Amino acid sequence: MPDMDTALKEIMEIDGCIGVALVDHTSGMALGTLGGGKELDLTVAAAGNTDVVRAKLRAMEMLNLSEKIEDILITLDTQYHMIRPLTSRSGKGLFLYVALRRDRANLAMSRHRLRSIENDLDV
Structure with a gap:
């Protein structure tokens, strides 16, 4: 089972990946990030997407x-932003946030690869 750093590196290998973060949705803090840079501030994205996850969970509860x-999935003109809550016991309260370049990424293959990495992830 890959650890967090290995999993983040594997996600960065997905074609078109701009950046990835493992985020605690209770605090909004990124536990680990890779990529990003001037194109994307992953710390800000982690905090902002925490609000998205919380809002969706509230709506589902209601x-x-x-x-x-x-x-x-959030689709922008030039990017895909994927938020994937972890389902393992050790990953409860965490989500993966992945930003992809739309002109390079294959969305179906990206989702498939992300699911595979998440299933093997040991947090």
């Missing part, structure tokens, strides 16, 4: 939906 969120 709707009495008991299903789990597989991922949240």
Whole structure:
């Protein structure tokens, strides 16, 4: 089972990946980041996307939906932003945030690869 650093490196190998963060959605703090740079401030993105996750969880609660969120996709003109809450016991309260260049990424393959890495991740 890969540790956090190894998993982040594997995610960065996804074609078109700009940056990745492992985020605690209770605090909004990034536990680990890789990539980003001038194109994307991952610390700010981690905090901002925490609000997205919280809002979705509140909406699901109000709707009495008991299903789990597989991922949240935000499509921009030039990028895809994926939020994937971790489902393992050790990952409870954490999510992966991944930004991809839309002109280089294959969304279906990216989601498949991210799911595979998440399933093997040991936090």
